[in-house]
Amino acid sequence: xxxxxxxxxxxxxxxxxxxxxxxxxxxxxxxxxxxxxxxxxxxxxxxxxxxxxxxxxxxxxxxxxxxxxxxxxxxxxxxxxxxxxxxxxxxxxxxxxxxxxxxxxxxxxxxxxxxxxxxxxxxxxxxxxxxxxxxxxxxxxxxxxxxxxxxxxxxxxxxxxxxxxxxxxxxxxxxxxxxxxxxxxxxxxxxxxxxxxxxxxxxxxxxxxxxxxxxxxxxxxxxxxxxxxxxxxxxxxxxxxxxxxxxxxxxxxxxxxxxxxxxxxxxxxxxxxxxxxxxxxxxxxxxxxxxxxxxxxxxxxxxxxxxxxxxxxxxxxxxxxxxxxxxxxxxxxxxxxxxxxxxxxxxxxxxxxxxxxxxxxxxxxxxxxxxxxxxxx
Amino acid sequence: xxxxxxxxxxxxxxxxxxxxxxxxxxxxxxxxxxxxxxxxxxxxxxxxxxxxxxxxxxxxxxxxxxxxxxxxxxxxxxxxxxxxxxxxxxxxxxxxxxxxxxxxxxxxxxxxxxxxxxxxxxxxxxxxxxxxxxxxxxxxxxxxxxxxxxxxxxxxxxxxxxxxxxxxxxxxxxxxxxxxxxxxxxxxxxxxxxxxxxxxxxxxxxxxxxxxxxxxxxxxxxxxxxxxxxxxxxxxxxxxxxxxxxxxxxxxxxxxxxxxxxxxxxxxxxxxxxxxxxxxxxxxxxxxxxxxxxxxxxxxxxxx
Numbered sequence: 001x002x003x004x005x006x007x008x009x010x011x012x013x014x015x016x017x018x019x020x021x022x023x024x025x026x027x028x029x030x031x032x033x034x035x036x037x038x039x040x041x042x043x044x045x046x047x048x049x050x051x052x053x054x055x056x057x058x059x060x061x062x063x064x065x066x067x068x069x070x071x072x073x074x075x076x077x078x079x080x081x082x083x084x085x086x087x088x089x090x091x092x093x094x095x096x097x098x099x100x101x102x103x104x105x106x107x108x109x110x111x112x113x114x115x116x117x118x119x120x121x122x123x124x125x126x127x128x129x130x131x132x133x134x135x136x137x138x139x140x141x142x143x144x145x146x147x148x149x150x151x152x153x154x155x156x157x158x159x160x161x162x163x164x165x166x167x168x169x170x171x172x173x174x175x176x177x178x179x180x181x182x183x184x185x186x187x188x189x190x191x192x193x194x195x196x197x198x199x200x201x202x203x204x205x206x207x208x209x210x211x212x213x214x215x216x217x218x219x220x221x222x223x224x225x226x227x228x229x230x231x232x233x234x235x236x237x238x239x240x241x242x243x244x245x246x247x248x249x250x251x252x253x254x255x256x257x258x259x260x261x262x263x264x265x266x267x268x269x270x271x272x273x274x275x276x277x278x279x280x281x282x283x284x285x286x287x288x289x290x291x292x293x294x295x296x297x298x299x300x301x302x303x304x305x306x307x308x309x310x311x312x313x314x315x316x317x318x319x320x321x322x323x324x325x326x327x328x329x330x331x332x333x334x335x336x337x338x339x340x341x342x343x344x345x346x347x348x349x350x351x352x353x354x355x356x357x358x359x360x361x362x363x364x365x366x367x368x369x370x371x372x373x374x375x376x377x
Numbered sequence: 378x379x380x381x382x383x384x385x386x387x388x389x390x391x392x393x394x395x396x397x398x399x400x401x402x403x404x405x406x407x408x409x410x411x412x413x414x415x416x417x418x419x420x421x422x423x424x425x426x427x428x429x430x431x432x433x434x435x436x437x438x439x440x441x442x443x444x445x446x447x448x449x450x451x452x453x454x455x456x457x458x459x460x461x462x463x464x465x466x467x468x469x470x471x472x473x474x475x476x477x478x479x480x481x482x483x484x485x486x487x488x489x490x491x492x493x494x495x496x497x498x499x500x501x502x503x504x505x506x507x508x509x510x511x512x513x514x515x516x517x518x519x520x521x522x523x524x525x526x527x528x529x530x531x532x533x534x535x536x537x538x539x540x541x542x543x544x545x546x547x548x549x550x551x552x553x554x555x556x557x558x559x560x561x562x563x564x565x566x567x568x569x570x571x572x573x574x575x576x577x578x579x580x581x582x583x584x585x586x587x588x589x590x591x592x593x594x595x596x597x598x599x600x601x602x603x604x605x606x607x608x609x610x611x612x613x614x615x616x617x618x619x620x621x622x623x624x625x626x627x628x629x630x631x632x633x634x635x636x637x638x639x640x641x642x643x644x645x646x647x648x649x650x651x652x653x654x655x656x657x658x659x660x661x662x663x664x665x666x667x668x669x670x671x672x673x674x675x676x677x678x679x680x681x
Contacts, residue, residue: 026582027505034496041549045529133424141611143629144653158449283524290633304524328525
C-alpha cells in the first residue's frame with residue numbers, strides 16, 4: 001500500500017487550476033441534496049409557520065389561499081394575555097415544564113457525574129458491564145420506556161409494592177395531580193389562589209411538579225443519565241493525572257481532590273451537559289404523548305405537547321404555530337442565560353498572579369482569606 | 378494484517394497485569410478493602426436499579442393478565458404464557474408496524490450515510506464560493522430544536538401533498554445537520570495528500586470521493602449508521618405529524634396508541650410490555666454489536 005502512495009515533494013503540489021478545475025460545480029452538486037432537503041423541510045417550514053402564526057388559517061385547504069386572512073399578533077395575544085382557556089393552558093404548560101427542568105437538569109447532571117466517577121475508577125473490574133447497564137436505557141425508544149414506566153408506576157405496580165415493603169403507601173402516580181410542595185393541602189391562602197400569572201393561580205405556580213410529573217422526572221433522569229455519564233467519562237479520561245497526583249502528594253483528601261481539582265477541570269463538559277439537558281427538557285413530548293396526554297388535571301401538559309394538540313386536536317393552527325415560536329424563544333433565552341451565568345469570567349490581575357504559580361504549589365497555598373475574595377470579584 | 382493485531386494484544390496484556398499490582402496493595406490496607414467493597418456495593422445496587430425494569434418487563438410479557446396485576450414484582454410467571462406474543466403477531470397490526478419501521482429506518486439510514494458524507498466532504502474539502510456561508514447556515518440549523526418544527530413540518534408536508542405517505546415519512550429525515558457535521562470533522566482529519574495523488578492521476582471529484590476518501594472514513598460512517606438507525610427507529614413525533622392511516626403506523630406510533638388505551642378495556646400490561654420488548658430488540662442488537670464503538674464515540678463529541 002505505502003509504496004503506491006509515494007507523494008511528490010510539497011513544492012509540486014499546487015492549489016492551481018490544473019487539478020482543482022470544476023471544483024465549484026462539484027461543490028454545489030455535492031451539497032445540493034442537503035440544501036434541498038434542509039431548505040424544503042426546515043427553512044420553508046419555519047417561514048410558513050411564521051405566516052400561519054399571524055393568520056387565521058383553519059386547517060382546511062392551503063394557508064396561502066385567498067380566504068386566509070392576516071390577523072397580526074392575535075394568536076400570540078390569545079396565548080399570552082387572552083384571559084381564556086388558551087392562556088391558562090399555556091400557563092399550565094409553562095409551569096409544568098419549568099418545574100420539570102428545575103428537577104431534571106440538576107438531578108441528571110449530578111447522577112451522570114456520580115456514575116462517571118464511579119465507573120472511571122482504574123481499579124474497578126467489570127467497568128464495561130456497569131457502563132453498559134447505565135447506558136442501555138438511553139438507546140431504547142422513549143415510547144417503550146414510557147410504557148414500562150406506566151407499568152412500574154401504576155397504583156398497584158412494582159414501585160408501590162416495593163414502597164409497601166418499607167411500610168410506605170405509594171401515591172397513585174400517573175393519576176395524582178397534586179403539586180408535591182402542596183403536601184396534600186387542596187386549597188391555598190386566598191391571596192395565592194386569587195392572584196394569577198398567565199391564567200394560573202400563584203398557588204399552583206409554587207406547588208412544584210405534580211406527583212404524575214414527578215414520575216416523568218424520574219423517567220427522564222433514568223434515560224438520560226447514561227448518555228451524559230459517557231460524556232463525563234470521556235472528559236475524565238482526557239484529564240492529565242499529573243495535577244491529581246500533585247494534589248495527592250500535597251495530602252488533599254479524595255473529597256477535596258474531586259471538588260477542587262477534578263471538577264474545575266470538567267467545566268467545559270459540565271457546560272455541554274447542562275446546556276444539552278436544558279434544551280432536551282424543554283422539548284419533552286414523546287413521554288407526554290405516550291403516557292399521560294397532559295393529564296391528570298393538565299399537570300403534565302408541556303408547551304411542545306400543547307402546540308401539537310392546539311393544531312391537530314383543536315384546529316387552532318395559528319395558536320399552535322405561535323406556541324412553537326414562543327417555545328423556541330424560551331429555549332434560546334435559557335441557553336443564552338446559562339451561557340452567561342456559567343461563562344468563564346475575565347480573570348483579574350490579582351488572580352492571574354495566582355495562576356502563574358505552578359499548580360502543584362497552589363494546592364499547598366493557604367485558602368484565600370475573605371478579603372482576597374472580595375478583591376477578586 | 379498481523380501488524381494491526383499486535384498492538385491490541387499487548388494492550389490486553391497490560392490490562393490484565395494491572396489488577397495484580399493493585400491486589401498487592403489491597404493486602405496491605407484494610408481501609409482500601411473497605412472502600413473498594415463500598416464502591417462495588419454502590420455500583421451493584423445502581424446496576425440493579427437500571428437493569429431491573431427491563432428484566433421485569435420481559436418477565437411480565439410472559440404472564441397472564443391477572444398474574445401481571447397481582448404480582449407486579451414477580452420475576453417468574455406463575456404460568457408461562459405466550460398469549461401476548463400470539464396476539465401481537467396474529468391478531469393485531471403489529472407486523473405492519475414492524476414492517477413500516479423497518480422500511481423507514483433502512484431508507485433513512487442509507488440516505489443519511491450517503492447525503493451526509495457527500496455534503497460533509499464538500500464542506501471540508503472542496504473550495505467553492507458560498508461554502509463558509511453554507512457552513513454557518515448549517516450550524517444555525519443545528520440549533521433549532523426539533524420539537525419546535527413539528528407544526529411547521531406538517532404544514533409543508535401537507536402543502537406538498539406527501540402527507541400520509543412513505544415520502545412524507547422518509548424525505549424530511551433523509552439528511553441531518555449533526556451527521557454532516559460529524560462527517561465534515563472526520564474528512565478534515567484525513568491528509569489532503571492522499572487525494573492529491575489521485576487527482577494528479579486524473580480522477581474526477583466524485584471518483585476521488587467515492588473510491589479514495591470514503592473507504593478511509595469507515596469509522597465515521599459506522600457512527601452515522603448507528604445514530605441514524607437508532608434515531609429513526611425510535612422516532613415518534615415526526616410520524617405523528619406525517620401520517621394518519623393505520624397502514625403507515627410505525628412501531629413507536631402504534632405502541633404509543635396502545636399505551637393510550639387503543640386496544641380494549643383491560644390494562645393489558647403483558648401485551649404492551651411484549652410489544653415494548655420486541656421493538657427494543659433491533660436497537661439492542663445494534664447496541665451490543667457496536668458497543669465498543671458507541672461507548673467511545675462520545676470522545677469526539679466533547680473534544681471540539
